[in-house]
Each structure stands twice: as structure tokens, then as C-alpha cells.
Amino acid sequence: MPTKNIKNKLHLGIPARALRFQVLELLEKVGFAVNVSSSGHKITVDDPEIECFFSKTQELAEWVQNGMLDVAIIQKARLLEQNIKAKEISDFKFGNGIWDYTKVVVAVPQDSKFKSIKDLQNEEVFSRLPNLTKKFFKQQGIAVNVVRTTYPGEAKAEMFKKPLVDFTNTGRTLREHNLRIIGEIMQTSPRLIMNNEAFENSWKRQKAENLALLLKAARSAMDMVGLMLHVKGDIIAELLRILPAMKKPTVTQLRGENIFDVLTVLDKKQVRDLSPRLKKIGCTDIVEFPLEKVVF
Structure with missing residues (x-):
């Protein structure tokens, strides 16, 4: 069991069963080198300011509430079940086994x-x-x-x-x-919760909020892809009418040519039906690529 949290170190609780693999995958997508012991009971990341603990969800929730842990990733339903008093830092919007509620x-x-x-x-x-x-x-x-x-x-x-x-x-x-x-x-869905006293510590709160931002950005990127393509000037208006984007696509004219380079980010489910349409209207060099993080 972790001891009472100490200054300038964030104690992070990770569920030992249901959400374990999703959380570890997110940590790796964020850029942490994650090492799980051969017994499967101990985890370390390559950040000396973060100390991780595996345990049952019920224990993690209680440890955050009583200050044994600073933060933990816990299902909202579990927090309601145990009537846990803690700050909710982020909602990661994924579930057990698949990336969904x-x-x-x-x-x-x-x-x-x-x-x-x-x-x-x-x-x-x-x-x-x-x-x-x-x-x-x-x-x-x-x-x-x-x-x-x-x-x-x-x-x-x-x-x-x-x-x-x-x-x-x-x-x-x-x-x-x-x-x-x-x-x-x-x-x-899983929430990053934080001990109320730790939340008042500006260093711990900033560390937790930064971690939440990165984890959520990695989670968001799993649902999205980038798309690059070339299009002639006479059909760009038609393209922009059908091309999804987070806000608006980035459009850059190639030097000395009536051809435009178009870059957008969209839901990966949209690409399957979109790519044939793009080809049909005359787009070329259509490249789909994965994203690592998307910060909204």
C-alpha cells in the first residue's frame, strides 16, 4: 500500500483489472516508457515525478479519498457506488474491452x-x-x-x-x-479523480492536469486520422463542400501551379466512405495517416 503522498511526486492509481490495458496503452501513446514487472503487480514510468500503483478499483477510490494516492483512474459508476469525495479532473470516455462508453x-x-x-x-x-x-x-x-x-x-x-x-x-x-x-x-466512463487536499497543492494539481490533458489527447487521437491530398483549383470549391474538418481544412497552393495541397483531420469512420468520393471528383495523392495526440 502506498504511504501518504509526498511533495513534488504524483501518486497515480491504475485499475488492476478492467481498465488496465487501456490505461497502459494511453500512457504509452502519451510517450511514457511503461514497464510492468514480471509478476504484473508493479508498474513504473520514465518520469521520476510520477509513481504508479496497481490495485482493485474499490481500493484505489478509497486511497484517493483518504490521501494515500493523489490521483487515480476510476469508473464514474464506482465513484457513485462508494460515494467517493474527490475532485474530477477529466472524463476519458472509454470503457472496458473497447474504446467506448x-x-x-x-x-x-x-x-x-x-x-x-x-x-x-x-x-x-x-x-x-x-x-x-x-x-x-x-x-x-x-x-x-x-x-x-x-x-x-x-x-x-x-x-x-x-x-x-x-x-x-x-x-x-x-x-x-x-x-x-x-x-x-x-x-x-473512467474519470481521473484527485484527492481534495492534493488538489490544493498547486504543483500536484498542475502535474495532474497536464497528465489528464495528454491522456485525453491520446484518447481523442484514437478516433481520428489525418488526411492529405492534392486537388486542382477548378474543383476545390466542390471538395471543400464535402470535406469534414475539426474547424476548416488547411489549403496551400503549390508554387507556380493551379494545384492545392489540402490537409484535414476527421473521424476515422468517415474516411471509408469519403476516399472513393474524393477520388471520383478528381482528388489525387490521397494519404491517410494516424495521429498521436489531438488537443482540443
Whole structure:
């Protein structure tokens, strides 16, 4: 366990399971050299001002709240579950397993009689987030008996034929355990949270905010690509009508020619359908390239 935080060193908590690989990938995209021990329990980065710790999400949240850690990356749903008092520095908007939001859902056995959450009146409900679950059903006016469970909740719900409240991205794991979703409690994403006392330390706050900016920039870059191309002057107006951009494309005329070099940044999902259109209207030398960081 980390000791009380010290001056001019930022103690960073990283989830040991669900979000581990996404966070490590982001740290590497930021430019840190990340080293994980052979046991998988210790992590270091090549910044002497940052000390990292792996642990369960529940522990990390408590350590930030009581000052054992300065900052940690924690799912919003977990913060609500534990009623954690800390500053939220950034929302990274990704989930477990894929780069998207995670949902907290209510699922039931595939062959059960339950059609909606109203059908769960007076039923036992397994949950990895019991406090959040109790609050949700109380708000809905539905009396349930919430039973705390641990990971993997899907297997237990399948075995005992019980409704379940748990995290999901695509719903695949739920389907593999013959469970179907009948309700959604919330969308959740990881937040960089900071101890309230550490937040008042200007050095630690600036270090944490800089780290958040870089991590978020690396995260944003994963959804975007750069696009360069050449276009003749007589069709540039047509090009600019269909070409997406963060604000406006950069357009530079090649010296002595009626040809323009165009540079833009756009969502990578748009390129698949866009490139054939660009070729069709007469664009040439179309080059797509990945981005490392995008700072908005």
C-alpha cells in the first residue's frame, strides 16, 4: 500500500483489472516508457515525478479519498457506488474491452418470465454495485432484495437463475451466459479523480492536469486520422463542400501551379466512405495517416 503522498511526486492509481490495458496503452501513446514487472503487480514510468500503483478499483477510490494516492483512474459508476469525495479532473470516455462508453445494465436469464424492470418486484437481484442498484430501484418504486456479488457476476446469475446488475459494453458476455438486458441504469466512463487536499497543492494539481490533458489527447487521437491530398483549383470549391474538418481544412497552393495541397483531420469512420468520393471528383495523392495526440 502506498504511504501518504509526498511533495513534488504524483501518486497515480491504475485499475488492476478492467481498465488496465487501456490505461497502459494511453500512457504509452502519451510517450511514457511503461514497464510492468514480471509478476504484473508493479508498474513504473520514465518520469521520476510520477509513481504508479496497481490495485482493485474499490481500493484505489478509497486511497484517493483518504490521501494515500493523489490521483487515480476510476469508473464514474464506482465513484457513485462508494460515494467517493474527490475532485474530477477529466472524463476519458472509454470503457472496458473497447474504446467506448460502458453501460450499467439490468439483465435477466434468457428464458425467464421478466420482460421489464417492473417485473422484478420482490425479486432477488445480484449486483456488483449494490448501493447504486438499491438507489436505482428505489427511484423506480420497485422493491427488490439486492445481493452483493463479485466478478464474474454473469456466471453466478446464470447458475442461480437470478437477475443481475453489471457493467457491459457490447452485451456479448451477457449473451454468452444466456442473459438478456431489460434495463439500463447509466452510462459510465473512467474519470481521473484527485484527492481534495492534493488538489490544493498547486504543483500536484498542475502535474495532474497536464497528465489528464495528454491522456485525453491520446484518447481523442484514437478516433481520428489525418488526411492529405492534392486537388486542382477548378474543383476545390466542390471538395471543400464535402470535406469534414475539426474547424476548416488547411489549403496551400503549390508554387507556380493551379494545384492545392489540402490537409484535414476527421473521424476515422468517415474516411471509408469519403476516399472513393474524393477520388471520383478528381482528388489525387490521397494519404491517410494516424495521429498521436489531438488537443482540443
